[in-house]
């Protein structure tokens with residue numbers, strides 16, 4: 001859940017929230033990383049409260065479903081997804097902003113550009129294969145405990161998407177259109193009033209970075225690559241996200 005979402009919730013509901021943090025990744029030893037902490041760091045939840053924790057990497061971490069299930073099998077899971085092609089470009093843009101020397105998007109996308117073979121081990125590509133990741137979660141959690149929020153609709157209709165979230169969590173629909181306005185300069189909706197303040201609150205500077213122009217042929221190849229995975233994902237979730 002992003003900041004606008006979190007703020008939106010705090011606006012209206014008794015909600016205890018911590019930011020990214022319950023999971024610690026150990027690096028070193030040449031291993032990709034290991035999740036080591038769960039559970040005890042979660043704040044105590046009082047009657048009538050919902051405790052939230054958000055870590056984007058959970059969704060694509062093989063061990064996460066089993067560990068969260070062991071902590072609490074009733075946990076409700078919310079994942080924001082967007083068109084995997086745009087997601088990959090956004091991911092690359094974020095990395096590029098930190099490491100300007102990385103190779104081009106086009107060269108990272110392919111194992112072999114001539115044959116058009118996509119490098120599915122590149123995380124920017126791999127993360128967007130949502131159907132595959134969802135399969136891991138469905139080994140532990142039923143679909144009714146998982147909500148997929150559309151990243152595109154979070155921009156075009158934030159109140160509508162948050163309406164779905166409130167329903168899913170069994171909360172009253174308190175966040176509505178009247179809590180948002182669209183900031184044309186940012187290209188994102190903002191909250192009219194931030195939590196505990198009378199001032200508006202928009203997403204931070206790092207949201208809405210300009211993406212580099214990518215060779216349209218490469219974009220098309222990626223669209224073709226993702227199409228079957230997207231179709232499977234729509235089937236699994238019963239929701240057409242309209243990416244194709």
Ligand SMILES: Nc1ncnc2c1ncn2[C@@H]1O[C@H](COP(=O)(O)OS(=O)(=O)O)[C@@H](OP(=O)(O)O)[C@H]1O
Pocket residue numbers: 002003004005056089090091093094151152154155203206207208209
């Ligand atoms: N509320 C909301 N609605 C719609 N889209 C949103 C929202 N919050 C973040 N974003 C977009 O998600 C992209 C990744 O954002 P972050 O920088 O937060 O990434 S990260 O999770 O911190 O790694 C990044 O996409 P791009 O800006 O297109 O690159 C963010 O703009």
